[in-house]
Amino acid sequence: MLRWNPRLAARVAYWEVVAAWRDRSLQATVAVAVVLILASAWVSWQSHKLMQDQRARYQDLVRDNWLQQPDRHPHRASHYGYLAFRPPGLLSVLDPGVERFSGSSLFLEPHRQNFVNFSEATYSTGLLRFGEMSPSLVLQVLGPLLVIFSGFAIVTRDRQSGTLALLGSQGASMGSLLLGKAAGLCCVAAAPLLAIAAVVAAGAVMAGDAGIDAWLRAGLYLLAHAVYLLFWVAATVTASAILSGSRGALLLLLSLWLAMVVVSPRFLVAAVRESLPTISRADLEASAESGVMEQGDAHAASGEAFARMREQLLRQYGVKRLEDLPVNYNGLVMAKGEEHSSEVFQERFALLRDGFQRQERVLALAALLNPYLAVRQLSSLAAGSDRLHHADFEDAAERYRYQAVQRLNELHTSRIRYENDRGQKVPRAVWEQFPLFVYRAPDVSWALAGNRLAIAAGAVWILWACAALLLADRRARLTER
Amino acid sequence: MTPGRVLLLRLEFRLIARDRAALLSLAVLGLAVVMAVLQGIGQTERLAASHQRQMREQPLHLRRNVEAHGSFGVGNVLYYVSFPTWHEPGPWSRFAFGQRDVTPSEVRVRLLTLEGQLYDADTFNTTLASFGTFDLSFVFAFFVPLLIIALCYDSVSADREAGLWPLIHSQPVRRGEWLARRLGVRFTVAAGWTMFLYVAGTMVLGLLMPADLRWWVGAGVLVLYQLLWFGLSVMVVTRGWSSTLNALALGSLWMITAVAGPSLAAVSIATQFPIPDAFEATLRQREGYHRMWDQPRETTMVRFYRSYPEWAAMPVPADRFSWPWYYAMQHMGDIDAGPPALEFRQKLNQRIEWSWRAALVFPPVYVHLLFQRLAQTDLRQHLRYLDSIRDFHERLKRFWYAHLFRDTPIAAVDWTAIPDHRLTAEPGLPGLGERLAPFAGLAALALLAALWCVKRMEKGR
Numbered sequence: 041m042l043r044w045n046p047r048l049a050a051r052v053a054y055w056e057v058v059a060a061w062r063d064r065s066l067q068a069t070v071a072v073a074v075v076l077i078l079a080s081a082w083v084s085w086q087s088h089k090l091m092q093d094q095r096a097r098y099q100d101l102v103r104d105n106w107l108q109q110p111d112r113h114p115h116r117a118s119h120y121g122y123l124a125f126r127p128p129g130l131l132s133v134l135d136p137g138v139e140r141f142s143g144s145s146l147f148l149e150p151h152r153q154n155f156v157n158f159s160e161a162t163y164s165t166g167l168l169r170f171g172e173m174s175p176s177l178v179l180q181v182l183g184p185l186l187v188i189f190s191g192f193a194i195v196t197r198d199r200q201s202g203t204l205a206l207l208g209s210q211g212a213s214m215g216s217l218l219l220g221k222a223a224g225l226c227c228v229a230a231a232p233l234l235a236i237a238a239v240v241a242a243g244a245v246m247a248g249d250a251g252i253d254a255w256l257r258a259g260l261y262l263l264a265h266a267v268y269l270l271f272w273v274a275a276t277v278t279a280s281a282i283l284s285g286s287r288g289a290l291l292l293l294l295s296l297w298l299a300m301v302v303v304s305p306r307f308l309v310a311a312v313r314e315s316l317p318t319i320s321r322a323d324l325e326a327s328a329e330s331g332v333m334e335q336g337d338a339h340a341a342s343g344e345a346f347a348r349m350r351e352q353l354l355r356q357y358g359v360k361r362l363e364d365l366p367v368n369y370n371g372l373v374m375a376k377g378e379e380h381s382s383e384v385f386q387e388r389f390a391l392l393r394d395g396f397q398r399q400e401r402v403l404a405l406a407a408l409l410n411p412y413l414a415v416r417q418l419s420s421l422a423a424g425s426d427r428l429h430h431a432d433f434e435d436a437a438e439r440y441r442y443q444a445v446q447r448l449n450e451l452h453t454s455r456i457r458y459e460n461d462r463g464q465k466v467p468r469a470v471w472e473q474f475p476l477f478v479y480r481a482p483d484v485s486w487a488l489a490g491n492r493l494a495i496a497a498g499a500v501w502i503l504w505a506c507a508a509l510l511l512a513d514r515r516a517r518l519t520e521r
Numbered sequence: 522m523t524p525g526r527v528l529l530l531r532l533e534f535r536l537i538a539r540d541r542a543a544l545l546s547l548a549v550l551g552l553a554v555v556m557a558v559l560q561g562i563g564q565t566e567r568l569a570a571s572h573q574r575q576m577r578e579q580p581l582h583l584r585r586n587v588e589a590h591g592s593f594g595v596g597n598v599l600y601y602v603s604f605p606t607w608h609e610p611g612p613w614s615r616f617a618f619g620q621r622d623v624t625p626s627e628v629r630v631r632l633l634t635l636e637g638q639l640y641d642a643d644t645f646n647t648t649l650a651s652f653g654t655f656d657l658s659f660v661f662a663f664f665v666p667l668l669i670i671a672l673c674y675d676s677v678s679a680d681r682e683a684g685l686w687p688l689i690h691s692q693p694v695r696r697g698e699w700l701a702r703r704l705g706v707r708f709t710v711a712a713g714w715t716m717f718l719y720v721a722g723t724m725v726l727g728l729l730m731p732a733d734l735r736w737w738v739g740a741g742v743l744v745l746y747q748l749l750w751f752g753l754s755v756m757v758v759t760r761g762w763s764s765t766l767n768a769l770a771l772g773s774l775w776m777i778t779a780v781a782g783p784s785l786a787a788v789s790i791a792t793q794f795p796i797p798d799a800f801e802a803t804l805r806q807r808e809g810y811h812r813m814w815d816q817p818r819e820t821t822m823v824r825f826y827r828s829y830p831e832w833a834a835m836p837v838p839a840d841r842f843s844w845p846w847y848y849a850m851q852h853m854g855d856i857d858a859g860p861p862a863l864e865f866r867q868k869l870n871q872r873i874e875w876s877w878r879a880a881l882v883f884p885p886v887y888v889h890l891l892f893q894r895l896a897q898t899d900l901r902q903h904l905r906y907l908d909s910i911r912d913f914h915e916r917l918k919r920f921w922y923a924h925l926f927r928d929t930p931i932a933a934v935d936w937t938a939i940p941d942h943r944l945t946a947e948p949g950l951p952g953l954g955e956r957l958a959p960f961a962g963l964a965a966l967a968l969l970a971a972l973w974c975v976k977r978m979e980k981g982r
Contacts, residue, residue: 076781079785080785083785083788083789083792084788086792087788087791087792090792090795094795094797094800095800097797098797098800098801098804101804102804105804105808110815112814112815116811116814119811120807120811121807123803123804123807125800137651138647138648138650138651140651140791141623141647141650141651142647143642145800145803147637147803147807155641155642155643155644156642157640157641157642157803158640158642158796158799158800158803159623159642159647160791161623161650162620162623162624162625162642162903163796163799163869163872163900164787164790164791164872164900165620165790165872165873165876165890165899165900166619166620166876166886166889166890166893166899166900167783167786167787167790167876167879167880167886168787168791169653169654169659169889170653170779170780170783170784170787170885170886170889171653171780171783171784171787172784172787172788173781173784173785173787173788174784174788177780177784181780182776182780182781185772185776189769286765287675287764287765287768290765290768290769291542291768294768294772295542295545298667302663303549303553305652306652306653306654306655306659307553307556307655309649309652309653309655310556310557310559310560310654310655311556312649313560313563313564313649314559314560314563317567318644318645318646319644320567320571320627320643320644321625321627321641321642321643321644322571322574322575322605322627322629323571323574323575324644325629326574326575326578326582329582329585330585333585333589392644395646396646396648399646399648399649400646400648403648426648427646427647427648430647462842
């Protein structure tokens with residue numbers, strides 16, 4: 041076990057920080073990291089604002105167009121439809137997640153559920169596949185390199201100069217020494233985190249009233265990255281303590297970085313794609329079509345379900361002809377058909393999402409072994425930019441669509457007479473009765489509840505960091521040979 | 522070659538065989554190639570399988586809809602049925618899958634306004650897509666530089682650090698010759714292994730055809746790329762720095778050109794050339810079509826006849842609904858969405874152009890783009906696919922307008938005569954030649970600089 045000498049550890053940490061402070065090349069590296077963070081936050085903010093303004097502008101335009109409709113038949117307005125634009129989340133500035141891969145606009149029309157269109161990735165060149173500059177990329181990809189570059193010689197240096205042997209001969213415990221070194225390295229690693237904190241604070245000022253949820257999310261984001269960098273600090277100190285030379289330590293750490301950050305994630309994703317394929321859009325639509333047809337379609341109400349409904353209505357009102365009903369039969373058919381078709385589509389979409397979730401589950405499990413995967417999940421979850429958050433937008437838009445369409449069907453049933461159905465209109469004043477489509481992202485507790493495994497992975501990485509330091513304590517060498 | 526020189530060469534190879542880091546990086550590259558080959562086959566096969574299902578289903582789809590909706594005429598059936606299009610992945614998409622995982626490959630079109638259907642997204646898991654693809658083109662673009670760096674970074678400094686420097690240079694061997702032999706052997710090993718993997722990988726993927734110009738261009742690009750990185754490595758290792766510093770410098774160079782730089786460029790280009798025109802086109806096609814419902818039928822028809830004068834002699838009833846009028850209104854949506862759609866297209870072309878420009882500074886990206894162009898799986902090719910859909914939609918319209926205006930009874934429609942979607946392959950290697958020259962220039966420049974560095978070291982201490 042670690043023999044714990046807090047005073048020695050604190051002293052070592054202090055001197056490490058002083059040494060780092062005086063080290064020219066380290067100063068430069070940290071400065072580069074901080075500048076990169078600020079620059080990435082800036083471009084990320086610009087891009088966020090652009091997307092937000094664009095989508096807000098078109099969302100307003102869609103609303104205006106809706107209100108400016110002339111007198112129309114309700115079903116006409118239903119087919120005219122509505123467009124929902126997904127507003128980019130505020131914290132996607134920190135971590136854009138799948139922001140550019142998800143679509144941004146969704147056409148809401150009767151009888152069917154559409155897919156979200158216009159993903160930035162579809163209309164970008166191959167560049168985007170190399171990554172997207174953001175504070176997250178800097179922290180997750182370059183952060184470990186900062187730690188490695190500044191710490192690979194943290195123990196080997198002292199060993200080569202003989203300082204370590206001297207300290208050891210005076211009875212200093214290796215554990216305290218290593219903890220002190222780790223603490224010192226943590227201070228270096230904290231620099232980019234502090235820069236992020238500054239960005240968050242600046243963002244809070246610029247965005248005005250961000251709300252408590254945004255603060256909680258930003259806190260979670262920082263915490264996840266702190267744990268991530270902590271692991272890399274532990275790994276770096278361990279490699280430096282165990283291996284004989286600086287060069288060996290650097291090579292091992294760079295290989296570890298390559299394996300965890302560059303190679304294995306893509307490798308794994310490729311394997312997941314191969315082993316757990318999901319249904320294609322064309323297949324999904326074909327399946328939905330046959331599903332809708334089985335139940336009978338609203339525009340060709342010939343199915344059994346509609347026949348039963350007609351019989352029941354005629355009996356209920358005690359009339360012989362549909363024309364004599366006090367309500368418009370066509371509107372009721374529309375409502376019934378909508379109920380059916382949206383059920384069919386919901387079922388198919390759920391199937392597709394199950395497939396996605398199965399794929400992501402593999403990644404979540406792998407995150408227990410790869411801190412990069414763990415922090416990626418946690419960070420996009422905290423920023424509200426992971427696939428589940430975007431799926432929530434789709435759900436909200438679908439709810440809005442269903443309610444609006446059924447509302448129009450109600451108007452059709454109650455305000456339009458059965459005879460000469462298509463020749464009639466409702467006055468344009470009714471368009472105002474339809475609510476605005478406003479999407480509110482769910483709060484962080486919703487996100488956390490759906491991602492227990494990701495949180496577990498985050499916690500596991502604290503344990504892994506401790507394990508690495510324990511290993512270092514056992515296997516550390518005092519002298520070169 | 523004298524026996525002494527042969528011996529020296531053999532010893533150089535033995536040095537590499539004992540270097541664990543070098544062997545490890547060779548093994549990792551081999552493993553990555555195996556994985557990439559598997560993934561390359563799987564991805565294209567899945568696309569093809571889905572397409573085959575579509576083609577099997579299509580007659581059923583038509584029959585089902587004719588049965589369900591045929592009683593109201595051809596026009597009513599046409600509202601429901603859709604016609605398949607297919608962006609067939611060429612054989613080289615197994616090598617470079619490019620944008621194919623985030624662009625749709627089988628857009629289905631109806632006779633309705635095209636601009637409302639053209640941009641329909643495909644279903645893909647965005648989480649997976651955000652990690653990027655893992656095909657041979659990626660493996661070569663990303664990992665080949667690392668292999669060269671791993672083999673070269675300590676090629677000069679290791680002997681110095683081991684204290685062998687004075688010993689070596691007291692021998693009657695010119696320093697330049699020694700350096701050339703050492704670096705040459707390292708490069709030969711890296712390039713030999715990479716080219717072996719290229720040959721093996723393309724062979725498994727069924728792309729190894731000596732008569733195919735593509736294969737040779739791919740090989741040439743790969744060789745140039747390696748020369749480029751070799752040149753860069755030589756420039757660093759001949760500076761007389763320590764192995765550690767060399768590793769740091771070359772690692773950072775790779776970091777900047779393969780990760781940090783491209784990601785910054787990606788965001789900048791997206792921000793510089795935003796595409797609100799996509800939304801604009803979507804909204805306009807919707808307005809353009811729907812507002813015609815509220816106007817006299819004649820207004821629509823007059824505008825329609827301007828596009829299709831051949832039907833001007835076939836008037837439609839002005840006082841009631843008719844299918845020709847309905848589909849003429851759909852056409853109005855496309856007319857109104859025309860300008861923003863064109864603008865959208867131009868922005869995308871600018872994005873493509875600027876990506877190539879930015880990539881000149883980031884060789885891994887440039888090579889990736891070259892491979893995608895070679896395989897025709899890039900955005901440019903996707904735009905060709907969109908054009909082919911436009912063309913197909915146009916042919917569909919002309920085919921069906923004849924039935925609609927003449928009011929063909931549903932039983933008289935020949936469903937086998939419907940036009941097919943066609944996307945013909947471009948002959949040769951379009952759009953590649955003008956991109957190769959700057960890259961070759963870059964590689965030559967790096968090599969010249971490397972040569973100069975070697976010369977300088979030869980003269981120096």
